[in-house]
Amino acid sequence: MFKVLGIIFIVSISFFYIWAQYFHTPIFSFIVSFVQGFHVTPSLTSCIAPAVQGWHINFYVYIIFIFSTLFIILSEKHFLRPKKIFFVGISLFFIYFSIQSYYYVYDFLRKDVLVSLLSSQEKKKIIFGSPFEFSRLCKSVLKGRHSAKLITDIDLSSSEGMFRHRQLSYFLFPIDIRVKPQYQPIDTYVAFYKKNAAEYIPDGFKIIFERGDNFLLAVKERRN
Structure with a gap:
């Protein structure tokens, strides 16, 4: 041997x-x-x-x-x-x-x-990564229910992309990114891993949260 x-x-x-x-x-x-x-x-x-x-x-x-x-x-x-x-x-x-x-x-x-040694929020951040952390920050600046449109460079038709979308949908709720614009008016834009995201926000929406060039949250401006 x-x-x-x-x-x-x-x-x-x-x-x-x-x-x-x-x-x-x-x-x-x-x-x-x-x-x-x-x-x-x-x-x-x-x-x-x-x-x-x-x-x-x-x-x-x-x-x-x-x-x-x-x-x-x-x-x-x-x-x-x-x-x-x-x-x-x-x-x-x-x-x-x-x-x-x-x-x-x-x-x-x-x-x-x-x-x-970590809190429950910190544990979730480690386990779920950017979808959880980004959603937490978005909900800290925007309260209540909102109909949102997601803009992203992630391929949502791939299995990985669909999984990320489901994660983000779950953690963002009640900011709902699953709504269909033809059936429900959009009052919020959510940019997640979108390069130069600010360029894709239409007129009439105001950016209220931004992290780098790829992550942001924009809401519809109120008319006086």
Whole structure:
């Protein structure tokens, strides 16, 4: 077993050196990138490991597995010992998931400690991000029910865009961005991730809240 681990170590270091030279990266930096490549961040729809230097992390693991197996076969007096090949696979599997499990535990502890010290509003800000924070700021300056039109550069026909729209609709309410202008008069404009948003606000509306060039809230001016 120790021989198998030794061969895996030697093969890994050899390939780390080759890959570091290929990518013009210091070997230590490449090893750090490789280890961090096991850091999978689960999302609502996927759990995909990031690429390392443009190549999926599993590519490197497969290369190490193949060449470690080849070296073990060549180092044996007998041409092939399935038991040793099995040990290579088990060892790499253990290393792979040990590193990944470390990141899961690290993330959990870090986020658990961080979140436990925050207020409920701050927790929502971390979890839901810009839709929650922008909506909170909008409702702090505009009270009551309003019929709003959303202007944005986000593709609302994509799954990500539709999800963002639902989030924003929920957090903005009672500022309603789901109304249809042909059925209900618009008295508010909401710009969310809209480049140069102020240019898209029509005459007769006054900007009452603005954050950068991409976020704003405008209401219909009252006529005296």
